[in-house]
Amino acid sequence: xxxxxxxxxxxxxxxxxxxxxxxxxVVATIIITRALSPRKALILASICEFIGxxxxxxxxxxxxxxxxxxxxxxxxxxxxxxxxxxxxALIGAILWNLITWFFGLPSSSSHALIGGMVGAVxxxxxxDKILWKGLIFVIGSLVISPLLGLLVGWLFLRITFxxxxxxxxxxxxxxxRMQIPASIALALSHGANDAQKSMGLIAxxxxxLGFSASFHVPWWVVASCATAIALGTxxxxxxxxxxxxxxxxxxxxxxAFCAQTSSAAVILGAALAGGPVSTTHVVSSSIMGVxxxxxxxxxxxxxxxxxxxAWFITIPASAVMAGISFYLIQKILIYF
Numbered sequence: 045x046x047x048x049x050x051x052x053x054x055x056x057x058x059x060x061x062x063x064x065x066x067x068x069x070v071v072a073t074i075i076i077t078r079a080l081s082p083r084k085a086l087i088l089a090s091i092c093e094f095i096g097x098x099x100x101x102x103x104x105x106x107x108x109x110x111x112x113x114x115x116x117x118x119x120x121x122x123x124x125x126x127x128x129x130x131x132x133a134l135i136g137a138i139l140w141n142l143i144t145w146f147f148g149l150p151s152s153s154s155h156a157l158i159g160g161m162v163g164a165v166x167x168x169x170x171x172d173k174i175l176w177k178g179l180i181f182v183i184g185s186l187v188i189s190p191l192l193g194l195l196v197g198w199l200f201l202r203i204t205f206x207x208x209x210x211x212x213x214x215x216x217x218x219x220x221r222m223q224i225p226a227s228i229a230l231a232l233s234h235g236a237n238d239a240q241k242s243m244g245l246i247a248x249x250x251x252x253l254g255f256s257a258s259f260h261v262p263w264w265v266v267a268s269c270a271t272a273i274a275l276g277t278x279x280x281x282x283x284x285x286x287x288x289x290x291x292x293x294x295x296x297x298x299x300a301f302c303a304q305t306s307s308a309a310v311i312l313g314a315a316l317a318g319g320p321v322s323t324t325h326v327v328s329s330s331i332m333g334v335x336x337x338x339x340x341x342x343x344x345x346x347x348x349x350x351x352x353x354a355w356f357i358t359i360p361a362s363a364v365m366a367g368i369s370f371y372l373i374q375k376i377l378i379y380f
Contacts, residue, residue, distance in 0.1 A: 047127045051249045054134040056272040059242040061141040062153040063093060063276020066238065066323050070231045070277065073300035073331070079223040086278055088224075089231040094274035096235025097243070102261045103318030104237055108244030110259050111178030112158070113165055126252045128373050129164045130245060136160035136366025140358060152322035155358035157241050158182055163363030164370045183359075185319035189310055190329035196306040197333025204302055205337075219297035226304035231277075233312035234323045239269040241320055299338065303330040 070093070071085040080088070137160040141153055158179075165173050208215055246265050250256040307323070307330045314321040 048249065048253050048255065051127065051130050051134070051253075052246055052268075054131060054138070055242045055246045055249075056268060058134050058138050058141070058153075058157070059239060059269050059272035060276035060279075061138055061145075062238050062242070063090075063273035064279045065141045065145050065153055066234060066277070070227065070234055070323075070327075072327075073303055074223045074227045077220065077223065077297050077300045079220040079297065079300070080227075085227065088227065090274045090278040092228050092231030093235035093239070093277045094270045096232040096237075097239040097266050097270040097273075099232065100236040100312070100315050102240055102243060102266070104240035104315055104320045105244035105247060105261050106259070107178065107182065107318045107320060108157075108241050109248040109261075110244075111175055112161055112182060113248070114173045114175055125168055125374075127249075128370055128377075129168045130249050130252070132164040132167075132366045132370035132373060133157070133160035134245065135369040136163055136362045136364075139365050139369075140362040144358075152186070152324050152358050153238060154241060154320050154322045155186060156362040157245075158186070158320070159359035159362030160366035161245075162359070163366035166363070167367040167370045182320055185314060185321050186325070189314060189319070189321035190325040192310045193307060193326040193329035194333040194336070196310060197303055197330035198337040199333075200306045201299065201302040201334040201337035204298060208298075216297045219301045222301050223297065223304060226301055226308065229308035229312070230304050230327075233308045233315060235270065235273055237311050237315040237321060238323060239266075239273045240315070242269045242272070299331075299334045302334045302337075303327065306330040306333065 070089045071080075071082070074080050074085050075082050134157075137153065137156040140156040140159070162174060162179065243261050243265050246269070247256070247259055247261045250262075251259050256262075307327045310326050310330075311321055311323055
């Protein structure tokens with residue numbers, strides 16, 4: 045029971061840090077363009093983040109919980125190792141979230157969690173207990189989704205420009221208003237996709253600890269993870285909001301609307317298909333896409349380069365942190 049309390053608490057804290065870290069993805073554009081005040085934007089996003097996990101199933105949770113780590117690795121005789129593995133994976137992901145938040149660098153909570161799981165398993169059991177087919181699918185989803193965000197953002201902006209080429213300046217008011225439903229769709233899709241990652245780990249832990257005979261996601265896990273990510277979003281990560289909203293590309297209302305709509309479409313499609321994607325990467329690449337659609341030189345590629353670099357180092361960095369965490373926790377327990 046104590047193991048369960050520790051793991052669930054860490055998973056919910058990860059979910060909170062996910063919401064806190066990724067709030068920028070949902071509200072940055074609508075705040076920077078002043079379509080909504082920061083307070084109203086965060087309240088609206090938090091409500092939608094809570095609702096999202098209840099609407100779109102648990103396909104991502106099943107992918108995280110069943111298709112990355114071989115469940116046969118968790119035998120009752122090695123219960124301590126199995127529990128420490130989950131704890132170390134969460135610690136590695138949380139540490140990376142906090143480090144990147146401190147430096148105001150948009151980074152992927154999804155990458156961090158996957159890296160944490162892989163790093164802990166490699167130290168605990170070696171590569172044989174990793175389900176490489178499932179891991180490749182997950183990494184493929186994480187890699188392809190930003191490319192889709194870039195493409196869809198560019199395409200949607202070009203179509204929007206074509207449809208509104210004869211519009212008067214009053215069209216800016218229309219795009220400001222349209223950012224509200226676009227932001228709602230983005231928050232719903234973010235809650236649906238990202239909250240499920242913690243659900244998958246909690247459900248996996250319930251199987252390991254013997255509370256569940258088979259993998260499934262109880263309703264109370266859905267409710268608690270939805271609450272944690274909503275509270276994290278309400279807290280807001282202001283450093284990353286500034287980076288996302290103004291440092292990649294100088295957004296106007298039309299760009300913000302196109303970036304939000306494109307991101308929501310890619311993220312929601314992935315949630316329904318069971319692909320755990322990075323909201324951070326999809327939103328930032330969509331912003332790059334609309335920037336390229338306007339004028340390629342207008343994108344601040346120096347900032348974009350730092351974000352892209354974070355895409356590549358997050359999984360190995362969080363894997364190393366989780367592996368070190370597993371080793372240290374194991375040594376401390378042996379000592380005591």
